[in-house]
Amino acid sequence: MMSFDRRSLVALATLGSITLIGGAFMFQFLGYAPCKLCLWQRWPHAAAIAIGCIALTLGGLRIFSWLGAAAALTTGGLGVYHTGVERDWWEGPTSCSGSGNGLDMGNLLSTTGSDIVMCDQVVWQLMGLSMASWNAIASFVIAGIWIAAATRKA
Structure with missing residues (x-):
């Protein structure tokens, strides 16, 4: 079994976050605009x-x-929260979920802003999991790599 030193684990965890942000920007480039929770x-x-x-x-x-x-x-944790909003386990921010109660008529009629992306709508999924769910899973794996780096003997 391969063993990684602390420096290699830090590099791997950093690369994991780079990959996830890169993937988010790739999806955005492909036309999947992020919602407020995605940006968070x-x-x-x-x-x-x-x-x-x-x-x-x-x-x-x-x-x-x-x-x-x-x-x-x-x-x-934000990914889990976003997943819960998407699956109606709990309410999300009123400005981007539910009936849009946080939106006023001025925002809806404004031509200066971009389209409103709802946080409680799944726009893409793989094997029944949304991008928020996949982010949560990958982020917890990355957290494990960071923890392995922190606890690894020098």
């Missing part, structure tokens, strides 16, 4: 990428690995 899920990945780059450049891999794990767990 990108920020912790961006933080994890920055954390990984700093760790790989400056060292201090253990402490940065815990920070990377926190970022990955945050986006995983």
Whole structure:
């Protein structure tokens, strides 16, 4: 069985977040506009990428690995929350889900904004799981890699 050192694990976890953000931008390029919750899920990945780059450049891999794990767990949690909104397990933000009660007539008639993307609508899925669900799964795997890096002996 192959064993990875701490530095390799940090690089792998960082690459995981780069891949997920890259995939999100690819879907956006293909015409799948992100909703508010989709955008929220990108920020912790961006933080994890920055954390990984700093760790790989400056060292201090253990402490940065815990920070990377926190970022990955945050986006995983947001993915679970978004999945729950999509599956009607709970309500999402009123500005992008449900009946649109958070939207006023001025927003609906405005020609200056972009299309409103609803957070409770699944626009793409694979094997019955939405992008939010896949993000959650992948993010928890990445969090495990970060935790492995943090707990690995130097």
